[in-house]
Amino acid sequence: MSTSSTARIAIILFALLAMVVGFLEADRVVHWPDESSSAPEAQEVAVTVVMRNFRYVPEELRIPAGTRVVFVNEDEVPHNVVHSAGQRVGTAPSLFESPVLQSGQQWSFVFTEPGEYSFLCTVSAHQLMGMVGRVIVEELPPVANSASAR
Numbered sequence: 491m492s493t494s495s496t497a498r499i500a501i502i503l504f505a506l507l508a509m510v511v512g513f514l515e516a517d518r519v520v521h522w523p524d525e526s527s528s529a530p531e532a533q534e535v536a537v538t539v540v541m542r543n544f545r546y547v548p549e550e551l552r553i554p555a556g557t558r559v560v561f562v563n564e565d566e567v568p569h570n571v572v573h574s575a576g577q578r579v580g581t582a583p584s585l586f587e588s589p590v591l592q593s594g595q596q597w598s599f600v601f602t603e604p605g606e607y608s609f610l611c612t613v614s615a616h617q618l619m620g621m622v623g624r625v626i627v628e629e630l631p632p633v634a635n636s637a638s639a640r
């Protein structure tokens with residue numbers, strides 16, 4: 491008796507599990523095409539910052555979380571992009587640090603965490619010449635998410 495009721499419970503649990511998995515699968519199948527049709531371009535957004543005349547242009551950038559920022563060196567001299575948090579003793583290490591970019595080269599970084607990120611060029615004395623910039627990453631507005639799910 492007890493073994494058959496245990497088996498029955500096991501069957502019921504298995505059926506419930508199968509239903510839950512089925513719902514999850516159905517949810518995926520229904521939502522994925524909708525999202526791609528309402529946003530035909532890649533979900534990732536990219537913004538460009540050019541390095542020109544020992545400056546980052548624009549110097550300050552306000553972006554939603556998840557944006558890729560592409561840094562392009564348009565100068566004849568090498569530049570880089572280093573998160574300035576790690577430049578002070580006793581602070582957290584830099585979140586990002588590009589290699590030295592030669593003329594025409596580019597490097598990109600995706601900002602996923604909201605916050606303010608100051609960066610600078612550590613090549614020669616470019617920082618002292620004013621080669622500093624800032625990215626302000628804002629929380630993704632909830633409207634954008636629900637709108638794309640519809």
Ligand SMILES: [Cu+2]
Nearest residue numbers: 569611613616
């Ligand atoms: Cu530089």
